[in-house]
Amino acid sequence: MQKAIDGLLINYEIIGRRKKPLLILHGWGNSLREWIPTARQLSSKYKVILVDLPGFGGSTKPDDSWGIYEYGDFVEKLLLSLKVRRLILIGHSFGGRVGVLLAARKKLIEKLVLINAAGMETRSWKGNLTLLLAPLFRDLPQWIKNWFGSVDYKNAGGLRQILVRIVNQDLTSEMAKINCPALIIWGEKDLVLPVSQAKKMKSLIKNSVLRIVWGAGHWPHLSKTREFIDVLEEEGI
Numbered sequence: 001m002q003k004a005i006d007g008l009l010i011n012y013e014i015i016g017r018r019k020k021p022l023l024i025l026h027g028w029g030n031s032l033r034e035w036i037p038t039a040r041q042l043s044s045k046y047k048v049i050l051v052d053l054p055g056f057g058g059s060t061k062p063d064d065s066w067g068i069y070e071y072g073d074f075v076e077k078l079l080l081s082l083k084v085r086r087l088i089l090i091g092h093s094f095g096g097r098v099g100v101l102l103a104a105r106k107k108l109i110e111k112l113v114l115i116n117a118a119g120m121e122t123r124s125w126k127g128n129l130t131l132l133l134a135p136l137f138r139d140l141p142q143w144i145k146n147w148f149g150s151v152d153y154k155n156a157g158g159l160r161q162i163l164v165r166i167v168n169q170d171l172t173s174e175m176a177k178i179n180c181p182a183l184i185i186w187g188e189k190d191l192v193l194p195v196s197q198a199k200k201m202k203s204l205i206k207n208s209v210l211r212i213v214w215g216a217g218h219w220p221h222l223s224k225t226r227e228f229i230d231v232l233e234e235e236g237i
Contacts (some may be wrong), residue, residue: 002058005077011058012051012078016043021087022237023049023079025095027219028118028163031057035092038221041229042237046088051078053095055159065161068169072101079108086110088237093118093193093218097171103182104174112182113237116190116218119171120197175204182208183235185228187216209235 003010013032022042024035032050039048052059054066054074062070075098079087088111091099096117103109182205186198195212202210211231213220220228 003078003081005074005081008054008062008074009060010051010054010078012049013039015039015048015050016046018043018045018047020046021049021084022046023051023075023084023087023089025051025053025075025089025091025098026056027093027095029056030092033057034222037225038229042232049082049084049087051075053098055162061158062162065165067162067165068097068101068171071098072105075102076105076108084108089113090115090237091117092221094166097166100171100174100178103180104171104177106177106179109180111237112178112180113185113232114182114201115185115220116187116193116198117184117201118193119175120200172204175201176206178205179207183232183237184208184210185220185231186210186212187218187220187223188212188214189216190218192218211235 001012001014003012011032013036015036016039024032024039026032026035031052035050039050042048053071055061064070085108087108089099089102089109090113091097092115096114097119099109099112099114100117100119103112184198184202184205186195188195198210198212202208213224213227213231216224216227
């Protein structure tokens with residue numbers, strides 16, 4: 001399905017007919033398509049909303065150099081257009097950044113699920129670029145990933161200015177404002193964002209639970225799907 005929001009043509013899908021809405025936000029460089037299997041698993045309990053964030057998948061790129069706050073405003077407008085007032089939000093990596101911001105605003109989010117979420121800019125600029133461009137190198141040998149650096153900056157293409165703004169926006173202070181229940185899920189072997197960041201995130205978000213998906217990397221929903229779904233079920237999602 002498609003919808004126009006502030007002049008942008010947005011691609012989204014709704015899976016499931018239950019009353020309770022659940023929104024899933026994908027990571028940088030990805031799209032809603034990688035979340036369709038998870039959405040189908042959750043559709044017996046929720047009306048699952050999947051969206052291609054502006055600039056990704058089937059959604060058009062913003063004309064301006066958006067930062068994370070513009071992405072947060074966009075998601076609020078989308079939910080308003082869909083007549084959604086309160087929901088559960090699942091955010092992976094970059095989508096987790098948006099989730100942190102929305103939960104800190106205390107308007108829409110009644111429960112937050114952060115999966116290997118970005119937002120604590122404790123890395124170098126090289127580490128930040130590695131995080132945001134990691135999907136492009138997912139299948140490469142680890143030694144090549146380890147050598148990844150500024151030479152690959154060009155791969156950001158038309159989203160380069162957006163990338164630069166986002167990696168310079170630290171959301172640590174926003175995490176401390178979150179009051180809703182939060183579930184933090186992390187892949188044990190994440191080489192993009194180590195488990196130490198998950199532990200720091202848990203210390204900042206007051207009402208939070210941390211669960212580790214053993215043997216998983218930055219994409220636990222893909223590499224350890226059954227274990228990931230089990231964690232969601234065990235934690236009441």
